[in-house]
Amino acid sequence: MxxxxxxxxxxxxxxxxxxxxxxxxxxxxxxxxxxxxxxxxxxxxxxxxxxxxxxxxxxxxxxxxxxxxxxPKFLSIGDIVSNRMEIINKVHPFLVQLANYSSETSHLGIWYSKTEVTFIDKVTGKNSIRMSSMIGSNKIAHSTSLGKSLLAFSDEATIDYYLNNAEYKLNTDKSIKNKEDLRSNLIKIQADGYAVDDEEAEIGLVCFAAPVLVRGKAIAAISVSGPSSRMNPRKDELTDMVKKIADEIGSSIV
Structure with missing residues (x-):
């Protein structure tokens, strides 16, 4: 055939x-x-x-x-496609830089809905492992480091809506169980400037993410992901790098 x-x-x-x-x-x-x-x-x-x-x-x-x-719905669809393409073009070189530095997989994500994020770009490093993330795939925000960093740097109304309407699905025994736990996690992310997915989506997979801020608003987030055995020993190094690159992206977009 x-x-x-x-x-x-x-x-x-x-x-x-x-x-x-x-x-x-x-x-x-x-x-x-x-x-x-x-x-x-x-x-x-x-x-x-x-x-x-x-x-x-x-x-x-x-x-x-x-x-x-x-x-007129097609006007808004056109804007969505255009905006996604624009940010992908601007951010992709930074994802390459992050993947080359870490030797792991880097991602770019944005909001898809009020409770979901979507992966819109991905670069694999030389040590990358196979993972479930796919370009265009959507995930509940707090199940990803990308989503948590976007959520933490959203306005309070967005956070409140999310806390009360998101599905708290337990993918692993480390998954966030309820809105109280998520609220505490978001406060830490705001203080640290980065988010961690510590095997919350997949056992053995750790991700570090930081928001891309433009005029104080998180318009996207980037992350680096890999096996816990490689990511955890490099946590300080990689979180510093992902924050640095996210800041550089935000400065380049202003």
Missing amino acids: NSDNQQNKYILQSVENALSIIDLLCEHEELGVSEIGKLLNVGKSTAFRLLTTLQSKNYVYKDENSKYRLS
Whole structure:
């Protein structure tokens, strides 16, 4: 089986059709249900259900002439993609520097939602081990050093919301168990200027992270990760380095 056939067997027709509607509305300023059905070669009722689904998620809207258009949501999506690409381009050389210095894996992360962070860049060092982090993957913030450093340097309203709404899942016996423990951890991070994931997400994995501050606001965080046997003996050295590089990144963005 060639690669095209292999890929095609995993494609969901309804999702493909919905995305095709978005493509059509990029080409045409507005279209009606019948027009979309004809262009997609699907029945009017099918086109209507697809459009209703897209409308419910605010990807399209219906104007006064019952024509469908792309919604302003795509403006915010474009901004998100643009901002992520911009910060990746600016930070990547610093991640390379951190990975080369430590010989371990460095990461860049930002907020994905009010309780999750997402990894948007990663550089592996010469001694890097295999770990579960993937570019684009999302994790509960306090289960990562990246997320904890972002959270610790957020405003009080953001911290309060997180403490009361996050899921306190126990990945290991070292995981943070409740909001009281997390609050104490955040106070320490604020004092130290860095966060530690001490085998809280994976047994044997230790991560050190620091926030990237721009005008006092944490816009991202960087981390260095590796096995506890190598990371813990170098804790002071590596936390100093990750803080130094995070400060350099923040200064370069201002």
